[in-house]
Amino acid sequence: MLSNVKSIALNGLEGILIEVQTDIGTGLPGFEIVGLPDTSVKEAKERVKLAIKNSGKEFPSKKIVINLAPADTRKEGTYYDLPIAIGLLLAQGIIRKNDLCNTAFVGELSLDGKVNSINGVLPICIEAINLGIKKIILPKANVMEASVVKNLEIVGVKNLKETIEYINGEKYIENTNIDINKLFNKQTKYNIDFSEVKGQENVKRALEIAAAGGHNCILIGSPRFAERL
Secondary structure (H helix, E strand, O other), X not given: OEEEEEEXXXXXXXXXXXXXXXXXXXXXXXXEEEOOEOHHHHOHHHHHHHHHHOOOOOOOOOEEEEEEEOOOOOXXXXXXXXXXXXXXXXXXOOOOOOOOOOEEEOOEEOOOOEEEOOOOHHHHHHXXXXXXXXXXXXXXXXXXXXXXXOOOEEEEXXXXXXXXXXXXXXXXXXXXXOOHHHHXXXXXXXXXXXXXXXOOXXXXXXXXXXXXXXXXXXXXXXXXXXXXX
């Protein structure tokens, strides 16, 4: 029983198409992931196994080999969890749909089957179009970010069970679209801003950069009021 599911890896901002090849065969029960995976990818074995079981599906007690091709590209991160689980379910026949050649999967799985949000969704979706992908199935929490990209069908899923039902045609999930112009033209007004702070230009600039980039920031020392101009 062999299946092939697509995912996308990022090398900087460059996207690489990853084929998650799954083989379930005879032999001593085991679960191996090959194709130059790092520790976080190897740990996907336990997440995927329990996510499938806790989604009410059977996990095969057979020899399982997952190959992440191309094998000479290092695979990092947790967003291979979902495609690995889909590959296993497809190889077992639990997922019956086979026309997934233009669909990519990314997402991290919890032990209860929930699909958790991941980082880097926007560049992944941009590169998906360049790689010929027509549809991407990803965490529901990342849908708004992904929907900024045009000409790509975005499907957000909450958990593994919902994903299975969607692929098998048992559940409808509406594609998410947003008005980019409306989003960028949205203005938010605040009653308090840095105009009330006199001086301290370097400190204000550091805080602005931290806020714009979503970085952490810590202020140390006793507060001191700048002399009013």
